Amino acid sequence: MLSRIAESLFWIGRYVERADDTARILDVHIQLLSENPWAEEDQACRSLLKIMDRPAAEDGTLVARVDMLDVLAHDRVNPSSIAGALIAARENARRARETISTELWECLNTTRNVVLDKNRHLSPHNYFSWVRGRAAMVAGIQDSGTSRDDTWLFMILGRSIERADMTARLITAQAHLGSSGPGWTTLLRSCGAYEAFLRAYRGRAGDEQAAAFLVLDRLFPRSIVHALSLAEECLRALDSDEGRSGVTDEALRELALARVALEYGKPDSLMAALPEAMDKVQRACSAASQAVKKRYFPAEGAVEWVEEGL
Incomplete structure (x- = not known):
């Protein structure tokens, strides 16, 4: 197998899993902030951003959940976010198109298109649930068709x-x-x-x-x-x-x-x-x-x- 194909396959696995797990982590924290009125939102968001290797600037600006979601959920450029990881997974699938199955390609391509079109129109919980569902679909296709x-x-x-x-x-x-x-x-x-x-x-x-x-x-x-x-x-x-x-x-x-x-x-x-x-x-x-x-x-x-x- 060509090294460039192997690398693309390796990163398909990583990026889809990253999107899935980031959605799970964010869902837990958004639920916490929504249910606990005494939670320190700035501290909680800064702590999570640091754990995810995306620390917020120490300039005195308060970090809200919207800012956290912009960085970890909706950023289309950085592959550390959910949207960025799903887009990057599709790009790696394109490079390995002759190796992966048609079903897997169509699943990743459709996922990327939805992310580009309307990911911000869903509530956080619904968005995270959708991401988990798409990741589960990718895993199922990998298990059954590879x-x-x-x-x-x-x-x-x-x-x-x-x-x-x-x-x-x-x-x-x-x-x-x-x-x-x-x-x-x-x-x-x-x-x-x-x-x-x-x-x-x-x-x-x-x-x-x-x-x-x-x-x-x-x-x-x-x-x-x-x-x-x-x-x-x-x-x-x-x-x-x-x-x-x-x-x-x-x-x-x-x-x-x-x-x-x-x-x-x-x-x-x-x-x-x-x-x-x-x-x-x-x-x-x-x-x-x-x-x-x-x-x-x-x-x-x-x-x-x-x-x-x-």
Whole structure:
């Protein structure tokens, strides 16, 4: 597979997942601000923007939810926002048009067209619900219409790395807000994890158990450990030399070390330093993404014309 095609597939997975998870995070925070009249809107918006790597300027200007939505939901240029990520996913699908299925292309193209036409005309909750629905449709088409070859592996690798990173951001946001935040039950519902959590813990719901479920559960697809494990499986399938002389893939090493630190660390220590642990996960995902880019999507150097080559 050409490296440019592989890179486009990788970023399709990442951008669609980014839009989905950003919609989930914003939905929780908009609900909090709407239901709690005593919430510090400026502080809450600034905190979330910082967690999402889009910090607001420290110039004394108050940051309202409208400003937060402009940056994280409706910005069509920056791929860190929902609209920008969906537009970027469609552009990457165009570059890989001969590789992906017609259904997937039509789904991403239609999604982008709706984003350009009327994304600001919907209420925030309806917009976020629509984004989650489109992301679920993309995932369904990927699962049902893609052969489990390199095309599948690069898309799922991108999706898994992004999911681990964004779940870590979601948990960090709740950990920073504490009792003034939406609560772990709301967080579980935003991830579609509430019923699975109740089955796993048989009704013994608590904040520590909820956090542990989103971080450590090996069976729930949106947990950090599950996402990291799936990314590792994709990297092993892509690496034909894996296993001959230990781990030689830098991306695999970064993800495996992050997963092992979570799985085999002491739960009490993990819960006591949750923001720090989630920061390490985000750093590992960033390092793994850079390692994947370096190995599978090498940038071509500029051609240098010398006399002997004329």
